Amino acid sequence: MRAPTATTRGHGVRRELGVNTWVWVSPLTDERLAELAPRVRGWGFEVIELPVEAPGDWDPGFASEILAEHDLRASVVLVMGEGRELVATDAGTVASTQDYLRHVVDVAQVVGAPVIAGPAYASVGRTWRLTPDERRAAYAELREHLAPVVDHAASAGVRLGVEPLNRYETSLLNTVDQCLEALEGLPPEHCGIAFDVYHANIEEQDVPDAIRRAGDRIVHVQVCANDRGAPGADHLDWPGIIGALDDVGYAGPLVIESFTAENATIATAASIWRPLAVSQDAIATDGIEFLRRF
Secondary structure, three states: OOOOOOEEOOOOOEEOEEEEHHHOOOOOOHHHHHHHHHHHHHOOOOEEEEEEOOOOOOOHHHHHHHHHHOOOEEEEEEOOOOOOOOOOOOHHHHHHHHHHHHHHHHHHHHHOOOEEEEOOOOOOOOOOOOOHHHHHHHHHHHHHHHHHHHHHHHHHOOEEEEOOOOOOOOOOOOOHHHHHHHHOOOOOOOEEEEEEHHHHHHHOOOHHHHHHHHHHHEEEEEEOOOOOOOOOOOOOOHHHHHHHHHHOOOOOOEEEOOOOOOOHHHHHHOOOOOOOOOOHHHHHHHHHHHHOOO
């Protein structure tokens, strides 16, 4: 018998628990998904998060069958690698990035994921200095270039969650307040914030307060320790974080996101220089055991 995973607190908010396949593999393949899905479900997770690093890495139709077989739901993350830009770039790059994001929406629709999440504005690691006027102009440009992607997502019944990253990975959107400003005018029912506790721990002065400021604009939440290890093996204020999510009525999953050192590219991008737990499995199993307390 599987242990229950969804967590219910005093405000009546029921959340499922999930884990990103990046904990073990990058890029994801059909074979690795078929291997991971029964293990993830056996540990009690109800959601598995599927990264779309490049179209064709894995087959959404096959994934849908695997998820149904193991009673798993999906969330989907977009990947802003080199050459994927929506601001301060040429028109061709914007168009190809929009095409990629629309593809991720289509993948999410096939696997039944309600949200695609990630830094849908600039390639991870790209930083540049902006004056206040340049920042306002960049946000206006972002809204313009995100709008057709959001329209496509709306037609597919999928929401876009835009993720602020820490200062070492981007200079454009680091905080909830910046994200709210950048998304102003885009329909909140189709476009919101993907809140990642790891980045917020670096950039927000008060993580629970940042959650409350984001409010019902939060459409997806990723969790891990402050060092990218298992939630709970850290100094974070988890009762405060979970309580704030209750306060804003967030009812989506809490998804553990960490990374494997197996892939040198992603390990370098995420600055994974040492083991974050006794094993990659332990990041998932220790994390779910801790999150069940809430």
